[in-house]
Amino acid sequence: MNTQKITKNKIKGIIGRHEAEKTSLIAILQDMQNEFRYLPKEALVAVGKHLDMPLARVYEVATFYNAFSLKPRGRYLVEVCAGTACHVKGGFNLLAKLERELKIECGQTTKDGTFTLEQVRCLGCCSLAPVVRIDNDIHAYLTQDKIPRILKKYRK
Amino acid sequence: MSKIVKMEDLNKAKKRGLDALMPRKTKIMVGMATSGIASGAGEVYRALDSEIKKRKADIILKKTGSMGMDCIEPLVDVITPNMPRMAYGRVTAKQVPAIIDQILNGSIDKEKPTYYMGEEDFIVTGEKIKYYKGKKPASLKGINAIGDVPFYKKQVKLATRNCGLIDPENIDEYIAKGGYFSLYKALTTMTPDEIIEDVVKSGLRGRGGGGFPAGTKWRSCRDAEGDIKYVICNGDEGDPGAYMDRSLMEGDPHSVIEGMIIGAYAIGAHEGYIYVRNEYPLAVANLTKAIEQARACGLLGKNILKSGFDFDIRISQGAGAFVCGESTALMASLEGKAGEPRAKYVHTVEHGLWNRPSNLNNVETWANVPLIIARGGNWFSAIGDKASTGTKVFSLVGKVNNIGLVEVPMGIPLRDIIYDIGGGIPDGKEFKAIQTGGPSGGCIPAKLVELPVTFDDLKKAGSMMGSGGMIVMDEKTCMVDIARYFIEFLESESCGKCVPCREGVHRMKQILEDICEGRGQEGDIELLEDMAGAIIDGSLCALGGSAPNPVLSTIKYFREEYEAHIRDKKCPAAVCKALIEYRIDPDKCTGCGLCPRVCPTGAAKGKIKKIHTIDQKKCIKCGACVESCKYDAIIVE
Ligand SMILES: Cc1cc2nc3c(=O)[nH]c(=O)nc-3n(C[C@H](O)[C@H](O)[C@H](O)COP(=O)(O)O)c2cc1C
Ligand code: SF4
Ligand code: FES
Numbered sequence: 001m002n003t004q005k006i007t008k009n010k011i012k013g014i015i016g017r018h019e020a021e022k023t024s025l026i027a028i029l030q031d032m033q034n035e036f037r038y039l040p041k042e043a044l045v046a047v048g049k050h051l052d053m054p055l056a057r058v059y060e061v062a063t064f065y066n067a068f069s070l071k072p073r074g075r076y077l078v079e080v081c082a083g084t085a086c087h088v089k090g091g092f093n094l095l096a097k098l099e100r101e102l103k104i105e106c107g108q109t110t111k112d113g114t115f116t117l118e119q120v121r122c123l124g125c126c127s128l129a130p131v132v133r134i135d136n137d138i139h140a141y142l143t144q145d146k147i148p149r150i151l152k153k154y155r156k
Numbered sequence: 157m158s159k160i161v162k163m164e165d166l167n168k169a170k171k172r173g174l175d176a177l178m179p180r181k182t183k184i185m186v187g188m189a190t191s192g193i194a195s196g197a198g199e200v201y202r203a204l205d206s207e208i209k210k211r212k213a214d215i216i217l218k219k220t221g222s223m224g225m226d227c228i229e230p231l232v233d234v235i236t237p238n239m240p241r242m243a244y245g246r247v248t249a250k251q252v253p254a255i256i257d258q259i260l261n262g263s264i265d266k267e268k269p270t271y272y273m274g275e276e277d278f279i280v281t282g283e284k285i286k287y288y289k290g291k292k293p294a295s296l297k298g299i300n301a302i303g304d305v306p307f308y309k310k311q312v313k314l315a316t317r318n319c320g321l322i323d324p325e326n327i328d329e330y331i332a333k334g335g336y337f338s339l340y341k342a343l344t345t346m347t348p349d350e351i352i353e354d355v356v357k358s359g360l361r362g363r364g365g366g367g368f369p370a371g372t373k374w375r376s377c378r379d380a381e382g383d384i385k386y387v388i389c390n391g392d393e394g395d396p397g398a399y400m401d402r403s404l405m406e407g408d409p410h411s412v413i414e415g416m417i418i419g420a421y422a423i424g425a426h427e428g429y430i431y432v433r434n435e436y437p438l439a440v441a442n443l444t445k446a447i448e449q450a451r452a453c454g455l456l457g458k459n460i461l462k463s464g465f466d467f468d469i470r471i472s473q474g475a476g477a478f479v480c481g482e483s484t485a486l487m488a489s490l491e492g493k494a495g496e497p498r499a500k501y502v503h504t505v506e507h508g509l510w511n512r513p514s515n516l517n518n519v520e521t522w523a524n525v526p527l528i529i530a531r532g533g534n535w536f537s538a539i540g541d542k543a544s545t546g547t548k549v550f551s552l553v554g555k556v557n558n559i560g561l562v563e564v565p566m567g568i569p570l571r572d573i574i575y576d577i578g579g580g581i582p583d584g585k586e587f588k589a590i591q592t593g594g595p596s597g598g599c600i601p602a603k604l605v606e607l608p609v610t611f612d613d614l615k616k617a618g619s620m621m622g623s624g625g626m627i628v629m630d631e632k633t634c635m636v637d638i639a640r641y642f643i644e645f646l647e648s649e650s651c652g653k654c655v656p657c658r659e660g661v662h663r664m665k666q667i668l669e670d671i672c673e674g675r676g677q678e679g680d681i682e683l684l685e686d687m688a689g690a691i692i693d694g695s696l697c698a699l700g701g702s703a704p705n706p707v708l709s710t711i712k713y714f715r716e717e718y719e720a721h722i723r724d725k726k727c728p729a730a731v732c733k734a735l736i737e738y739r740i741d742p743d744k745c746t747g748c749g750l751c752p753r754v755c756p757t758g759a760a761k762g763k764i765k766k767i768h769t770i771d772q773k774k775c776i777k778c779g780a781c782v783e784s785c786k787y788d789a790i791i792v793e
């Protein structure tokens with residue numbers, strides 16, 4: 001998935017798909033997040049104007065929900081499941097391994113902009129624990145030794 | 157899609173659906189729920205598709221949801237006329253040609269099915285439809301019937317009745333299994349009061365957490381004043397380690413929709429919302445399609461079944477906040493706001509979404525409704541336990557052999573779930589505890605393994621039913637670490653509105669971290685217990701109100717484990733990194749050279765064929781050596 005270029009037109013387009021009601025706020029932000037993979041400031045300002053809402057309110061909602069990111073993300077989002085089933089099966093060791101391999105900490109993006117590493121609370125694949133999701137691919141029953149090979153596939 | 161108005165139309169759709177479900181030619185179904193796809197079902201599906209096309213075989217290929225037994229996915233089901241339904245587990249793309257071979261030549265000798273099904277249970281209508289006539293085919297010798305597979309033997313499938321059989325994208329197949337006949341019955345022959353009466357009689361209690369009687373809630377919402385009312389489906393599934401609702405929304409979306417329409421009619425609502433967790437894109441996709449189909453058939457929209465009743469449903473996606481599973485927070489989120497709970501004395505059945513009467517139920521609760529209307533409240537209440545009627549779907553995960561979704565009659569002892577259905581603990585390890593109720597629940601120790609699974613018994617044991625996560629833990633699971641894990645989860649998910657929840661949980665986390673990292677002090681346990689009381693009393697919503705549960709239940713049953721951490725600076729389960737060491741067992745080490753290769757810091761050393769060692773100063777306790785060692789030669793303690 002590529003990070004999309006942020007343009008005024010795109011922002012306008014997304015806003016235009018929703019009714020100019022305050023209740024649309026989360027849905028609009030979700031579409032923005034899907035399009036740009038984070039919430040650029042221009043977008044937040046434009047949403048506030050469109051819904052006739054102070055920027056602080058938009059910001060409150062944008063920071064309340066974990067799905068929204070205010071920082072640009074890398075080309076691939078690496079999400080390590082930190083749900084109970086994955087925790088019990090040693091998912092925390094996978095996170096540490098990914099941090100070492102990518103040379104970043106959880107929440108950061110690699111210098112070359114390829115990977116962003118994050119933790120997520122349960123991907124609903126608890127039966128396949130421990131799992132890591134990269135983009136939309138679930139890597140099931142994951143062990144540390146498989147990680148370098150998997151990352152290589154995305155690095156190409 | 158043609159409109160459904162009369163019984164005749166339903167029957168026509170049913171016939172079409174039956175032809176699709178049990179066709180007169182061969183059909184192959186692949187379980188394509190999220191768990192199936194993650195196990196490689198997509199690849200198997202594509203292989204089947206290309207093999208069928210290559211051979212120009214007259215075979216129908218279909219997608220279905222999950223049968224629950226995730227540990228044998230990808231699962232491929234084959235239905236051939238006059239033969240039982242054959243289920244092949246753990247199929248790889250490589251096996252596909254052989255499977256097609258034996259379908260075409262009518263044998264089952266090369267690839268052995270995992271089990272077979274002689275008939276299909278149409279629980280909504282009470283029928284059982286056989287796949288073959290006459291005697292059991294001789295070729296089935298040595299293959300288990302589904303009823304003899306331990307994983308399925310004690311299960312009773314009510315809520316998950318259609319998952320893994322029907323194509324969730326085809327409304328006719330849902331109707332074939334008796335779907336929307338309950339809606340017809342409700343709208344054309346029952347008054348709202350009669351429906352509520354039946355739901356009350358069924359004893360159905362909410363499957364999302366608290367176990368509040370559904371009929372009572374419906375009644376209050378019906379009686380509440382206001383012209384505009386809402387019904388809402390809670391598909392937020394916040395318990396990290398549970399996925400029953402995902403499976404239902406993915407595998408049988410119409411059961412939830414039908415339940416909601418019936419509920420809306422009974423309550424007097426004309427608008428409905430389904431709030432789906434952010435992490436569930438396939439559930440959203442399947443629900444969206446199902447709603448469109450129901451609308452196209454006239455089962456949603458204006459004047460449903462010519463009864464004069466209007467109702468429609470919208471889907472709203474969560475954005476990753478556990479607290480939004482709480483009813484008032486969920487409604488705030490639906491309104492486009494930050495999901496902060498509000499005080500409970502304002503009842504949502506009177507002042508809910510946009511301050512109007514709103515009835516919120518969990519996905520599984522709604523999915524049970526059509527069955528209750530079809531078979532009657534008395535029929536339903538005869539299943540399960542007296543005060544906890546019906547069944548409950550659990551996600552049985554963690555340290556257990558047969559991992560998957562299981563639906564069991566309530567009142568079943570934990571032992572049956574863990575040992576009979578789950579097949580016990582892997583690698584000959586000892587069963588230690590089972591966690592239920594998610595972050596609001598607790599850990600039930602092995603000594604209570606005979607506990608019947610009911611709302612009240614679980615509560616008495618210091619846990620709760622919750623939405624259905626069951627995480628099995630063995631001797632290698634540290635209970636202090638589990639308490640720390642849940643408290644850390646709750647700290648990051650607290651909305652921050654109440655000081656006891658925000659600050660108290662944070663402080664508890666610090667204490668638990670100290671204990672896990674070897675800085676625990678005498679009195680810490682008592683301090684945790686004290687704080688727990690204050691947090692329970694001083695929190696607005698149940699997130700804070702139940703946050704201490706994982707700590708209290710582990711202290712109650714595993715106090716000595718806390719004491720070992722605090723006094724002896726030892727983690728008996730060998731999990732807490734600050735308290736353990738990795739060593740090599742010289743009796744088992746063969747000097748194979750693997751651990752020095754995988755060790756990221758060079759702590760594991762040794763020449764080939766010489767016993768290896770681990771340098772404690774360099775070891776970061778990452779566990780890579782344990783994962784790699786084939787001889788079980790790494791001691792962690
Ligand atoms: C913090 C918190 C999280 C919750 N999460 C969920 C959830 O994910 N799914 C759910 O159905 N109920 C959840 N609940 C329970 C709901 O508040 C509500 O009781 C339930 O959805 C009502 O439906 P039911 O009566 O059919 O169970 C949660 C409650 C709390 C306090
Ligand atoms: S108890 Fe916690 S989560 Fe609930 S309203 Fe208060 S601060 Fe928010
Ligand atoms: S706990 Fe990891 S997917 Fe659910």
